[in-house]
Amino acid sequence: MAFTLQTITAVCLLVYCTSAADPIVTLSHGGQLRGVSTTFLDSKVDLFLGVRYAKPPVGKLRFKKTEEAEGWKGVEDAKAPGSICPQIDPTTYKFAGEEDCLFMDITVPGGVQPGAKKPVMVWIPGGGFVMGSGKPYIGAALATTGDVITVSINYRLGVLGFLAIEKGTGNYGLWDQRAALLWIKQNIAQFGGDPDLVTIFGESAGGSSVSAHTIGQHSGDLFKRAIVQSGSAYTLFDQSDNMRYKWEQSIRESTNCVVKLSTYECLDSKTAEEIVTQIRILNYIVPVADDDFFADDVVATESYELSKRFDLLTGFNGQEGCLLYLFEVGMMAHAQNKSILEDGVDMELLKAFLHTKCTAHITPLSPELCVHWVISTYKLDETDDDRERAIRLVSFLGEQIFDERGLEKLQQHSLGKTSTYAYYFTQKYTPDPPNPMGTPPDWLKSSADHGDELPFMFGGPLIRESVANNDIWKRLLEADELVQSSLSGLNEDGKPLSLTMMTMWTNFAKSGNPNQPVALPKGTPTWPEFTEDNNQFLELNSNDIQVITTPNKVRLDKLKVLQKARKVQKDADRRPQNAVKKDSDCKKTKDEL
Template sequence: MAVLGVLVALSVLLEIISAASLGVVSTEGGLVQGQNLLLGFSRYMDVFKGIPFADIPGRFEKPKSHPGWSGTLKATQFRDKCLQLNPFMTIVSGNEDCLYLNIWVPHIGSVASNMPVMVWIYGGAFMFGESFGANFMGTHLYNGQELAERGNVIVVTLGYRVGTLGFLSAGDSTLPGNYGLWDQQAAIAWVHRNIQAFGGDPSNITVFGESAGGASVSFQTLTPHNKGLIRRAITQSGVALCPWSVNRNPRKYAEELALKVNCPTDSGMADCLKMTDPKVLTKAGTVSLTSSPDDPFVDNLALTPVIDGDFLPDDPSNLFHNTADIDYMAGANDMDGHIFTFYDVPSINSPLTFTSVDEIKRLLGAFTKEKGTLGFENGFSTYTLDWGSNPSQETIKKTAVAIETDYIFLIPTQAALYLHASNAGTGRTYSYFFSEPNRMGNYNKPWLGADHADDLQYVFGLPYSTPLMYWPKHRTLSGHMIAYWTNFAKTGDPNVGDLRTPATWPTFTSTGHKFLEINSKMDAGYVGQKLRLRYVNFWTSIFPNLPSIYSE
């Protein structure tokens, strides 16, 4: 027994001595030191929280380089989120000093070296969110530990300005807008310049994000300002072509906001707004939470990117030549639109409340109004083709969700995939469709599929970090997604890398349009072709060619 005790003590000592850590890292701003975690035998991770990638930003200005610091920065705490309203539009929280990033570096067997890098951009309608995500059973949603360790990649999450301070635009050079996009770009450039010191490969950066974060990733690949910085990109439920991604008349909202804070709407507007208290500006940047089938909630989202002639020199649809050599993976959830239908058609969520055909007609009418009666009639016949003479309540409710899912997320994503594939040089294109049913839907909505943001928990490995909240099938699904996502980050091919996958995922081409359906039951047969073809055909071919009777 004594010999055994000595051997155990010796092995522990050797483990401590051989602990893999970066120690103090030298960056362009100064020295930083994170926290070193022991994950298992010969498995360590360095976690850096709160490294500044830019200075405190000037109001309605592009981010500037950080002046640096003396001594060693202890990077062990997440920093404040950027100033923002809560989802109920009542309380302001956060800080103007918010341009920080977090880094997870796994050391599996040896100290990290030349590793692929995955840079996460959070969603939140360009109004909410932070680099670490919501607290979930003691962990944070965007905690990069599981993804970094299981996928053997470096994970970076970043903060960027949202709401008024991130996206207010007068539509001219006095308040050009897109400040939040410039923040993201500054973080990506910082990672490119500094990640080698953390064991990363600056020539292999994958940018990925969801919802407004997915649209942001899309914008980052389209802008000429990132030339050569991004190797690969993944957009989840959001692209630059989404109807909510670009505000084409930003001046109207800017003037409305200016009046709220007692600023003029003439040539003095920008100067007045710059001198207004930032919390007052943030609180004024509300969107209406009331909506109806005739006035859908998605139309209220006004604090979004703009075509400014600089970050976005042209309409996003005309900038896909800039993505020619970027590998691209994109997809949507099968019921992404449910979160919006909840606002527009409240009866959708109650098994006891009747959802009428009239509500479906009004909703579709709102999305097709620019084409008038012809647009509505073509759309209604497309969505009710399989209804029969007496559709069930489940069928009607699912149709409402399908209309919102297609219009807001799925069709724009398909269009982005097509434009990427048709402009491709060396860049490969991959399409997915996420269909794991929402875990809360079983109680009163057995028909509910994957709601908006349902994919995030699996990409970030929450079924592993909070196992009591999940079934084994959820860990299986999380393993599949981490494998596809990190294989893609390493090689540009989700099938090729260190981790095995359940199905071979074919590329999406301009003629093939193949996709992978992702859920916990998937096997080699979950490859499909021409996703929701009838609906894609309506929105991308039939609808645009109808005569317009109305425009904004």
């Protein structure tokens, strides 16, 4: 995922040479940025790449809240992408990135026009909070199609971004995101953007981050609308609650930290590469409840009340669980020398996997009852076909993580005065060329996997066309094999749906309504607001865009039992064991399971 020296040199030779046509913007502190003027297909675009929005989080600023970037005098170039944050490249499994990584990339359609007050869309990338970055080309199709300024950002990841051992620590990656939003608030008008018309959007960990900002205490005046794709802040708290001790123990063991040093002192002596590679075994290093970024009472009550300040567009995909099946079930299957991509899942593997998942991520309170509930609810024991059983398991994995909490957020948000829209993306998509990380087999995948909406929403067919006709975009895209296959892997067949979705997303950024101001293609149904009474989604598919009621609602409602079990477990973990045994809530939850 990192840019090689040869790639950056080649790009610089091609497009980053200074010319009289280069756009220059004066920032709020008086310093100036010089960008690059180019075209995307037939549209003029000004790019500002590698824009520093905060001080480098190095030295004494490692494991600290983000600090505002220092100003400068004169002109600085913003013509080359900044470093990505430290991570393991998922295609090579090697370390990539630098700690000095808090950069953003800005795409301005039509060129810089101070005072133009164009809507601004800020992309927060996903990647499980352990990988990913903003990309300079990622918003070009969206920007030119919808006439909006797009911004993509980097933020600290993994242990460096989210380690929280003591109360009030952690969430550094979220503070980075907030710092980026503050920079945009202060400066985007000089690029032609409207600082009061900012929409934040993201998918997976990016979607959860967007959700986190809607319920956080410190970002409320920095954006107006939110698009949450396959993510929820409260899913994060399910994973991170009571994990601080486990994180600390694992870190001390993996880094051979001596007893007399604190964990932070031990990590201070390590390079970023040592931290990322030595502690890669840790799972679920994610945002935590800290009574700072998040108020304790908001987390304790699992309230979305604060999110009602913002217009919301949110949704999930038809088979979100495919990705989890490949990685979570795949790891256990590999240890047992079984092939889940060829054979599916037998009952022995299924029960072992569910017991581990129930114990680690749902409720150690009674994992056996949890396993029985999942098998019964999803009818996993009512088939002798291991492949069919795998398909049903995929449904559980996706609905339990993404769909259930997404529906809960929708229902609470719809009671407010701001707009609420819900989508269900079901278009089956196979990248061409194939995704280097692998794809689910055809027998397993019948709908959209986790992240499959991205090439449609970001204009994959237009990106593919631009790569064929413009060396600037070709060079930038070639630097990242994973994103290249994802975004440019969508062919012309997907273009109509892609154009429709880009219009919907940018309409929402402009008005809070995906149906206007730009008319949708003829025959596209009006996207209704989601209400507690109608429970209406818009299903997005190349064959038929249609209004539906909440998909799989019966199962999603049943999943509230597991949500309650998680809550009871968290409450139990805060009390002495003898009190837990007497707790009537525990008994009641066991009875429900």
